[in-house]
Amino acid sequence: MRFAVGALLFEGNTFSPVVATRADFASKYLAFDADVLPALRGTNTEVGGAIAEAAAAGDELLPLMATHGGAGGRVDAGVASGFAGDMLARIRALPEVDGIYLALHGAFVSQDSVDFEGELLAAVRALRPRTPIVVSCDLHAHVTWPMLANCDALTGYRHYPHDDTHETGRRALAMLRDIAAGRLATRLVACRAPMIIPAQRQRTRGDGPMAGIRAIADRLMAEAGVRDLAHFCVQPWIDAPALGFAAVATGHGDEGAALRAAEEVARAMWERREEFLVETTPPAEAIARGLATPGFVVLADASDCVGGGASGDSATALAALLRHAPGATASIHLADDVAAAAARAAGPGARIRVGLGNRRDPAYGAPLEVEAEVLRATDGAFTYSGGLMGGVRAEGGPSAVLRVGAVEVLATSNACYEYADEAFAAAGIDVRAKKFLVVKNPMNYQQAFADAALRVVMDTPGPTTPNLAALPWRDVGRPLFPIDRDAAPRLSFWTRTRTWTREA
Numbered sequence: 001m002r003f004a005v006g007a008l009l010f011e012g013n014t015f016s017p018v019v020a021t022r023a024d025f026a027s028k029y030l031a032f033d034a035d036v037l038p039a040l041r042g043t044n045t046e047v048g049g050a051i052a053e054a055a056a057a058g059d060e061l062l063p064l065m066a067t068h069g070g071a072g073g074r075v076d077a078g079v080a081s082g083f084a085g086d087m088l089a090r091i092r093a094l095p096e097v098d099g100i101y102l103a104l105h106g107a108f109v110s111q112d113s114v115d116f117e118g119e120l121l122a123a124v125r126a127l128r129p130r131t132p133i134v135v136s137c138d139l140h141a142h143v144t145w146p147m148l149a150n151c152d153a154l155t156g157y158r159h160y161p162h163d164d165t166h167e168t169g170r171r172a173l174a175m176l177r178d179i180a181a182g183r184l185a186t187r188l189v190a191c192r193a194p195m196i197i198p199a200q201r202q203r204t205r206g207d208g209p210m211a212g213i214r215a216i217a218d219r220l221m222a223e224a225g226v227r228d229l230a231h232f233c234v235q236p237w238i239d240a241p242a243l244g245f246a247a248v249a250t251g252h253g254d255e256g257a258a259l260r261a262a263e264e265v266a267r268a269m270w271e272r273r274e275e276f277l278v279e280t281t282p283p284a285e286a287i288a289r290g291l292a293t294p295g296f297v298v299l300a301d302a303s304d305c306v307g308g309g310a311s312g313d314s315a316t317a318l319a320a321l322l323r324h325a326p327g328a329t330a331s332i333h334l335a336d337d338v339a340a341a342a343a344r345a346a347g348p349g350a351r352i353r354v355g356l357g358n359r360r361d362p363a364y365g366a367p368l369e370v371e372a373e374v375l376r377a378t379d380g381a382f383t384y385s386g387g388l389m390g391g392v393r394a395e396g397g398p399s400a401v402l403r404v405g406a407v408e409v410l411a412t413s414n415a416c417y418e419y420a421d422e423a424f425a426a427a428g429i430d431v432r433a434k435k436f437l438v439v440k441n442p443m444n445y446q447q448a449f450a451d452a453a454l455r456v457v458m459d460t461p462g463p464t465t466p467n468l469a470a471l472p473w474r475d476v477g478r479p480l481f482p483i484d485r486d487a488a489p490r491l492s493f494w495t496r497t498r499t500w501t502r503e504a
């Protein structure tokens with residue numbers, strides 16, 4: 001068979017001031033037409049998975065375009081509409097195909113839309129009214145009813161950390177093949193629970209609460225009539241209507257089985273909602289606990305998570321370390337092109353007065369003025385060792401390593417999604433040889449540094465804070481847990497022919 005394949009991913013955060021540009025996409029991956037397959041073959045990406053699946057089955061792939069902009073605030077309106085136009089122009093020009101597979105994030109936010117994917121898929125459907133369309137999304141997708149209405153099946157990553165992006169691409173293409181061959185008559189349904197949760201307890205492996213939810217979904221997938229059951233925790237920092245947890249089932253034949261499965265997952269999630277809330281510790285207290293604990297300590301500044309849309313330049317944790325643990329060795333990564341340039345201009349061995357961080361998000365205050373020694377300049381490039389960017393080369397841009405007190409600071413020109421310690425290692429920083437490591441993600445570090453003597457989630461400012469109820473919400477649908485703790489919640493249902501709500 002012959003399938004068109006494309007990818008257009010970005011994770012938005014309406015509380016972040018960072019506007020994503022074309023360079024933010026190009027610094028991860030951005031390929032068009034014949035360049036797509038060579039660029040992504042053998043990577044962990046969804047398109048990499050689709051390539052492997054097509055090769056195994058003898059299918060032909062017609063590449064459209066593929067890019068992932070990582071995360072940020074909103075995508076520049078012109079860049080977003082340009083990418084949509086690029087994708088639609090290629091779909092318009094396609095010869096006859098058996099189906100279209102699109103890897104989307106589901107939480108793409110542009111300067112003029114909080115449902116970019118819903119609008120994109122409606123335009124794709126208008127161009128190809130009878131061609132089967134299968135979509136895959138990130139587990140943090142904000143799945144909207146227009147997205148569902150304009151595709152035949154919608155699946156997603158099943159795991160967080162996202163180490164199954166490749167498998168997701170394979171699964172999506174396999175479903176598309178079955179639909180095209182007439183072996184799968186999809187009954188796409190969804191059930192949404194009015195809740196958002198921080199990322200820290202969303203780990204789908206092990207024995208945490210989300211592993212229990214995934215286990216329910218896996219059990220229900222074994223039932224007759226349910227081909228696929230995706231759970232979407234939703235990107236919790238989007239101030240958009242109808243935000244919430246969604247279970248999306250792709251049924252076969254009987255719609256009732258798919259509906260019961262989606263509702264069971266959404267209800268289980270709702271019942272366990274309190275288990276997902278996170279306790280945070282003030283930085284001074286976190287550092288004191290670290291100093292009292294022998295061994296390697298990880299301090300999580302998850303509120304400044306580039307992978308969730310923050311700027312990655314908060315110097316909050318650095319300031320706290322210099323103040324509360326002045327002699328302790330530590331590593332921290334800041335996105336700071338100005339400091340990187342100043343350090344590179346001064347050269348290795350130089351001592352400079354420089355402001356560090358706090359340039360991109362005014363919520364962090366002024367840059368932290370320090371005296372630093374320049375250790376070395378680097379090109380900021382590294383390759384991800386796993387996760388949804390596994391195998392992809394990242395471009396941190398012109399970078400420098402500075403020593404401030406006993407802290408080694410990696411200053412890169414570009415903000416980088418963080419999986420493990422790849423950026424540090426490429427810059428010659430051995431994070432485990434130091435007392436403290438500041439990480440800026442809510443989840444991946446729990447796996448990457450599972451052996452740390454202590455890991456603490458700090459109470460820090462930023463647009464990816466786990467304290468969701470504290471954010472200045474305006475447009476989001478209410479009631480919504482945990483903003484509203486006592487309101488009577490309702491589950492929302494979608495099928496191709498009707499929508500309705502029911503008491504949770």
Ligand SMILES: [Zn+2]
Pocket residue numbers: 138139140162
């Ligand atoms: Zn995600």
